[in-house]
Amino acid sequence: MSLAVVIPDRDVSPLLAAMRCQGPEIDIQCWPAITAPEVVKLALVWSVTEQMVADFENLSGVIAFGAGVDRLLELNALRDIPLARIVDPNLANAMARYVVAHVLRHHLRLADLMAQQQRREWAPIRATPKYNVVVLGAGQIGSAVARALEQQGFHVVRWVREPRADDDTAICGKKLLHAALASADYVINTLPLTSATRGILNGELFAECQRSCYLINVGRGEHLVETDLLAALSDGQLSGATLDVFMQEPLPAQHPFWQHRDIVVTPHCAALTDQHAVVAQVIDNYRRVSRGLPMHHLIDRNRGY
Structure with missing residues (x-):
């Protein structure tokens, strides 16, 4: 089982370092260097295109890096995949x-x-x-x-x-x-x-x-x-x-x-997601998915949020 991080146009190295520190057992693949898409069960994504996630044929869950999920709901490749959000107080x-x-x-x-x-x-x-x-x-x-x-x-x-x-x-x-x-x-x-x-x-x-x-x-x-x-x-x-x-x-x-x-x-900077909140919730949801449990903070696809 692998976690894919697909967040283009952003330096995710601090995020990856924190996740590897707090979840050393987690195999992480980071876009664009996704070498084994078939083992990806969970993906942390933001600003992705259809092509970026099309090869994840065995996904069990997707986590949105930011607050809004509307664009993710429009992707056919993620249409039937449980989608969660980060809850950052x-x-x-x-x-x-x-x-x-x-x-x-x-x-x-x-x-x-x-x-x-x-x-x-x-x-x-x-x-x-x-x-x-x-x-x-x-x-x-x-x-x-x-x-x-x-x-x-x-x-x-x-x-x-x-x-x-x-x-x-x-x-x-x-x-x-x-x-x-x-x-x-x-x-x-x-x-x-x-x-x-x-x-x-x-x-x-x-x-x-x-x-x-x-x-x-x-x-x-x-x-x-x-x-x-x-x-x-x-x-x-x-x-x-x-x-x-x-x-x-x-x-x-x-x-x-x-x-x-x-x-x-202002350049979409009113509130930026806290890295610590992201890491803790991604690791928690990864472990839940690995045990066959539903993710926390699931999106209601019918309501759109």
């Missing part, structure tokens, strides 16, 4: 810090203060009187974001597409979302990407928002209809946006987001 906290930082940057008008500094102007600026936040998503990340903003004095409403048996505080359904958006000063997307949420950040949703609402997208790039965002910024329906995820990554150099005065671009 620090990931949610890091995401919450990122969101709070950008909400406060806008709320405190730090960009205006920095512009005044460049002009050598001394003119105190008050924070915006905006405190209403709608968080799309009430999972681990969405809930962490909501708690962090509430601690800063913001009024937060979390929205979910479907009722959750373990959470009766989040609102659900289009009618309640419409009402919440009408008074929203900030809309923060933390939803998983599914067929139902693809393109949810569109002109229709923006039109339901309170005018001059600010958007933060830390979900997936495919949640956003980019042309609708540019139109909403142009006519003032939205006052600005912070985007950490994009339809195409890296974001092409000629993309209009780079130079847009009302858009903050």
Whole structure:
């Protein structure tokens, strides 16, 4: 039995060293030097293509290196393979810090203060009187974001597409979302990407928002209809946006987001997976698979997360 690590365009040597130290009994093959694909029973993957995993004919499980699994669910080679994710509590906290930082940057008008500094102007600026936040998503990340903003004095409403048996505080359904958006000063997307949420950040949703609402997208790039965002910024329906995820990554150099005065671009770095959490969970799931047990943190393929 072998573990395959297929994470292209990333230096995985520290990850491999840690796994070999903590799981010395595990035979690890690292892409592209996969010499015996027929003995691979478990694969740790990220940003893979169909071709990269097509030769793993005896897979019993796949672990996603990052938080989102939508692209993995689309691969035919992995269609019938149990898929697990890494659960990293620090990931949610890091995401919450990122969101709070950008909400406060806008709320405190730090960009205006920095512009005044460049002009050598001394003119105190008050924070915006905006405190209403709608968080799309009430999972681990969405809930962490909501708690962090509430601690800063913001009024937060979390929205979910479907009722959750373990959470009766989040609102659900289009009618309640419409009402919440009408008074929203900030809309923060933390939803998983599914067929139902693809393109949810569109002109229709923006039109339901309170005018001059600010958007933060830390979900997936495919949640956003980019042309609708540019139109909403142009006519003032939205006052600005912070985007950490994009339809195409890296974001092409000629993309209009780079130079847009009302858009903050960050290179998908709002929260990066902690290596220690990855190593411990991969080793644990490897040992479970070797004993014929189901992996921890399995994805529900029907729900997409």
